[in-house]
Amino acid sequence: MAAAQQTEFQKNFRVIVEKIFNHWQDLRLAVEHGMGGRNGQQVAIEIMDYTYQYCVSNENITQGELVEVLEELMDQEFNTLCDDDSIPEICRNLLRYKLMAQQNQYPQIEAELSKLPAGKEWLRPDVKITYTPIDGDSSSDEDMDDSDEDDDEMGQGDEETPSGSGRMTRSQARKQQADAFVEPEDGWTTVRRK
DSSP: OHHHHHHHHHHHHHHHHHHHHHTOHHHHHHHHTTTTGGGHHHHHHHHHHHHHHHHHHOSSOOHHHHHHHHHHHHHHHHOOOOOSSHHHHHHHHHHHHHHHHHTTOHHHHHHHHTTSOOOOOOOSTTSOOOOOOOTTOOSSGGGGGHHHHHHHHHHHHHHHSOOTTSOOOHHHHHHHHHHTOOOSSTTOOOOOOO
16 A cells, blocks of 8 residues: 555656646746757756656755755756746745645645646657757857857957947947947856846
């Protein structure tokens, strides 16, 4: 009987993990923006699978341990730091739902998860996610040598641009400011508020 309960728990907990990960916007954005490369969606599925296995295989996981695991995976696989506290929230919910599932509280879990906004499951191999590769994204170290040449070309292009009449409207100034935006550090992108 205990083996049947364990199998039931694992099956139901898997559904819970999938539901939570399919609603995790940071992960989806990282995939859509090409942070994981061409196989970003597959990497996201593997992170979800790993998290499920980690939770099921370890009896006494703390929220802090699980947070560290997910933060490290997001950093290593997607070069992404989540500053919106989504990882601690996900980990808190995963561990809470794990405990509830072990106690057969599936109706309560179902009621809570049904409050999540409706969304399409995208963490499946049969669902195709289109991603936008990041400019200058390279999949090998030898491409890094080209970055110096790109910088030189950019500098030459700026010198050839005529300055015009010297007067600018506010919208032109804003556009020029936006065009002149420089990435703060190589590999980092700043997301500005409107």
